[in-house]
Amino acid sequence: MMRQFFATVWLNALLAIALLFPSSNVLGEDQPQLKEARNVLILFVDDLRPELGCYGADEILSPSIDKLASEGVLFERAYCQQALCAPSRISMMTGQYPDHTGICDLFTPLRKVDKTKMTLPRYFRERGYFTASFGKVYHHLRDDREEWMNLAVPPSAKYADPATLNPIKERVDDAKARKLDVDQIRAAGKGPPTECYATEDEGYRDGVVAQQAILTLREVQDKPFFMCVGFAKPHLPFAAPKRYWDLYEREQFKVPSRERPSGTPDLAFTIWGELRGYQGIPQEGGLSNAMTQELMHGYAASVSFADAQVGKVLAELDRLGLRENTIVVLWGDHGFKLGEYGLWCKHTNFELDAQVPLLVSAPGVSPGKRSDALVEIVDLFPTVAEMTGGDIPQSCDGKSLRPLLQNPHQEFRPFALTQYQRGSKMGYSMRTDRYRYTEWIHAGTKRVVARELYDHQKTRTPLRNLAGSPEHNELVERLSEQLDAARRIETTKVSMKR
Template identity: 45%
Template structure:
């Protein structure tokens, strides 16, 4: 009996020791595992005209390289084609119809209607992350600044030529180094901040302003292109387009060298397109600088990298410029997600045609970091990083405010259906249906044509599922509890 008790005690001791060893080993492995860092390049006014997206006339080698290291999304969409509300949507994971922000809030508020909204930097900072905002991240939000551990917002010199500065000219090829203009400074600050944070876990936003107006870039990036290589797009507006669909060019008319009315000439159109792509290549070079620093500091292995745009852009299509519409060119954006190099399921050089939205970024990075998400409108894209060909969403949604009229729109990636509604009553004033099976440029509003009836009804049902006709006014304050 004594021997049995002795054996029992010995066995219990051995089992206890084994369990303790396993627990210690697990703790040790957890401690030794490097925490996930997140680096997001948030670019202003960048449409999907990049080499990696098949636009071989655009020189974007660093972004192309990033795409070769991750998953490139071909059907990513912004929720509103204007930077203020779009960026708030990105940073909260909430759609504009939830935030109630359809224009740039002049008071710089993130939470005018929803005081309990948890922003991306707030969530990460509350979980021990260093949160970094460099360059243009929010447009004008001030009430979220305390949630950034580091907040550097550089002022732009804008112009190398004093005469250009006087007239606020629309473009410039300055004979200057990269650091003269804002994005060069932003990249330098990002690199310096990475050096300071290399031993901490971080969420870093690098806000690159180009290719936003003015299209100013160092001369060497202009010299990558020949203006004559660019063609003037058709100025023809789609047949039967609704009267409020397009804008009067947004901010372009404010700049020097631009006619105050009428179209830009063919020569000026080519110059502006040249200037836009020179700005894209300049911005791309700054992405390359930051990525090189990430590699040199041995941070790439445990850093999730995202490159995205706040919305798309028009370069003379329909005789229009800038964004500010529900059209495909303005809502479609580039999106590249490259997992940390050490990730066991990391996909590289892969393309996903799944429908995704900018509102999905917040839940994606939170899940990747193992953080519990507040209630949001987006959904995590991590399943697509494991299986890029999987079915994900049936539709993507956007809207645009025209004062008393709100345009709400849905796309399945090939067709875009839009309703223009009385913002107070939800009464439908006009509908549009555009074919994007072969081009992002629409040629005719085919809404109401009998041969498209079944397709239109399907898209209409998808739209009404997201924007019900019996919903409250678009201007009614929406209070949501996100805790």
């Protein structure tokens, strides 16, 4: 009894000290003291899979991104709101789900739907920040044009180097001379899905974008800034300077299994997205092993090219002495399939498309930490708002990641949401700790027309849809109730905001 009494007294004393001196580490836990940051730098990387050196993919050379991961927190399980460029980026910039932004397609600019919605550039400009955008930030350049104090004119639609631009003109002229139809001429303009030129980094668009960002950092280093830098690679075409292709051997890329998960509804799959529009890609059927390896090689080269541009921007941030007062975020707008299930590109609710890389480095954050908490990209707006000393707008659906930056190992969300539309049907997908559960709901009748359930305990590419198996009926019922409740809560939230 006496021993228990003294143990209780000692524990209470420790807790009292912790309350009086919150910066103390009396309980032996690593609790960094986060500081308010002055600046925000967000790096967008298009179509980037969470397969980098820092994510355990040793075959991908990404030293700059790996270094950033060693300087902050890497999120092992971050999920985009939709696996499509425009709605994903709009969700991030507004902190809202696609159902709330009203945009689920590639062709609708944000400001065409809502001219007053709060966005990150508007939020920071209203707080007196210098706001700047370089490269591919929004999918539509017109979005928030008036909120950017520096909206850099993007380089040539594809390249900055005439040596790489000339073949495009030659292909288009040839297609016109042969009186091909519009689609064939457009495909000729795109050319093949891979390209390898011996040129400097600035011979391609992302190299120019990096230089634009670097020059602006030098000009605004004395002002608080909110800066977004968007790198287009590794988006198709997989085009990068030759030296990045030379980092890899074609034979090192192993063709993935083309087997599709059994019992999966056709709604779940895609028709390959943009890949079919490139020269040399068949309009029907699969790809040969040789073409698959070429595309995988090109994707890896493009990742390493984008990584080098990230490194240049971050090196300049360090050289100017701005790093200790800047929140740096790197994220991918959605995942990408490289032949898994015999599919390519994004445009699904599968784990391969929904999961994205996410790194955050900020003042006071302990370096080299990893979090396996479930997080969403809508969480970025409230995070940078709070960590720069601002109020989180009521419009935000996301939650600030600040608690995870302080303690990466705590629980954060019970699940992460992603959605994708197929005509009149919306697929709502919920990623729990172990499972991915998806319901396809008809817009008119509100009926669930198809269900998917995948076990991700051991793999990112499960081969069986468990939703129809009797032994999983109880699990499906429980997850369905959770998903329905989450959708109802979000619907209530958005109606209150309006």
